[in-house]
Amino acid sequence: MCSPLKVALLRCLFFPAVLSLPLGLAQSSTTVPTAPTPNGMVSVPGAVSTDVASNLTQLRAMIDRGRSDDALKQLDALAAKQPVAAGVNRLRGLALYSENDFTDADVALASALNQDPHDQESTQLRGLTLFRMGRPADAIPLLESASSWTSQTKIDPNYVLALCYLDTNQYDKARGAFATQYGFPGDSAPAYLLAARMLLRRDYLPVAQQFATKALELDPQLPLAHSLLGEVALAGEHLDVAVAEFEKERVRNPLDGSIYDRLGDAYSRAGEYTKAQQSLQRALLLEPNSTGPYILLGKVLLKRQDPASALMYLERAEKMDSSNYITHSLLGQAYRSLGRGDDASRETEISHKIQAASEPKLETLH
Template identity: 45%
Template sequence: MLVTVNYRSLLCISLVAAWLPLCMAQTSSAPAAPGPSLSQAQADLHHGKNADAIAVLEKLAAANPAQPGVQHALGLAFYRTGRLPQAKEAFEKAIAQNPKDIESVQLEGLTLFRMGQPKAAIPYLEKAKQWMPTANADASHVLGLCYMNAQQFDDARRAFAAEYDLPPDSAAAHLILAQMLMLSNLTDQGAAEAQKALALQPGLPMAHFLIGEVDLFKSQVDEAVQQLQAEQKINPTYPPVYSRLGDAYFRIGKYDQAEQALLKSLALSTSSTGPFILMGKVLLRKQDPETAAMYLRHAEQMDPASFITHTLLGQAYRRMGDEADARKEFEAAEKLQNASRLHLGAIQ
């Protein structure tokens, strides 16, 4: 049998056979969908999407632990979300990869401080400060706090002086350190620094006030009065001087002087409830519940959550013979106290 060959069909088959492998090769070499990238994670960090950034960065770190920038970004994301042990580990890896990564060094110090390891934080924060004298202000402040915690008070003074652009051995530098010590409940050391400030500059405002506050805290009332009176002469427009004087006079039963001091404080500023409450206490001692109630009602409007104010106002109403309002105030005070106890219990 004669077989007829269709050359046109053979040509088409040949072309298809030649084209098919090429098509398959092109399909197999098509680019895969892009995976997670460092730039994507950095964009997430920039927009506050820390959880998304962590998810991407952990994949990148698992795939290539030595990829530059990944551990730094991962540490930053952990730091922002309060996962401090993980942040510490990530910054350590970032520093091992690049010892000149200033931000990782600084953040490692801040992380250690937040973890309650101020002494361990000092070398990192010192190094960051050496490399960048105008580095992050928070890091400069934390370095001073770390020095304080380590009882390196001279170093702390120099750190705070640099933060506030003060000569390190000046009276003002000693006063700044005194204030920081007071805020850290290191009252005796704070008073000692304030004394050093006064030795260098006898007329320096606020030094006598700080010493007076320490004296008042230690119930050394006569000494407190002397210091506060000295501050009044130097700094006569500072309202807390008069409120502290009012407190001191109240403690030693000099109610008229206490009232006068508190009136001066309130004449200069009515932004704090303290003088109003103290005035109420003074006037109750002076057997003037009506006027006491006026000051205490103002304090209550400013801060309805003060159980002390409600208690004193209840006492004032009771002395005025208003038993119904007295009972309301005492009940409000009791509720606030109970809520405070429950809150403290939950924290503990």
């Protein structure tokens, strides 16, 4: 069974606005000079004895199991002994990172790299730490020097590197890093389209449109290119352009339910509720397990003054996903239109609670 931290890591790979701890990255070997002692024995500064090495293995296992605070107590004690054994500062950085103490993690990892500049794990983790600290420009050199996979790598460093490039407005380099992650040639149509999608997520709409257009120039038949251009137009409230692009994608992919969902959204925003309803019902037939079309249909039917029908779709959406505050808000409107005041108040209150719980909160910086 996966540990909680490893589950968090898997989530990171699918929801990129939040990066998780890359547990278990490859442990690098440390080469240190040797010197004779007065009794003729060889001294190895920073060398790890068998007992210390075994202890570090146990401490890493503790971090993996979510006991970083307990591991830190022992690691701090080891770090206080001079010379500091190889691997101690690396693990301290790992533990501190898992505690979201990025400032101290950066100090520990910098010390680890002073001991061994070739420590790939510390290099990758310090790059990620600096990114989490909002210092992408400082993270880039580290991630560039440790951007290759090893047998123990848990998160592709090219992904974080690409995000750093985006945050420093180096869009072509970001495209290259994303392409490397997916194995695309950097100047290929898929590379441009992939970068356009990531740019859209960051709301870099003009550059996203530019890259998606370039993708179509390179390959006019590239799937999802028109869909992405439609999303860019929809985000910019250019509704006529959005509808036109989604219609082009619909012709190429007539059985893609998400296209009808996006068309329904565009038509709804444009006030064309009949066309919106038609598109969304088509989306439901193709994607019956997606809540999006149900919610949008409920909204459209409320606009069409049909709260009874809207209620049917919204109640279905709530059963599929009870944690969406928009669903509860629309349910409140539907109940209110049907004269069910108590139900309306209940749903409105639930909507407010869910929305309040999901709002970002200020955290204490270490």
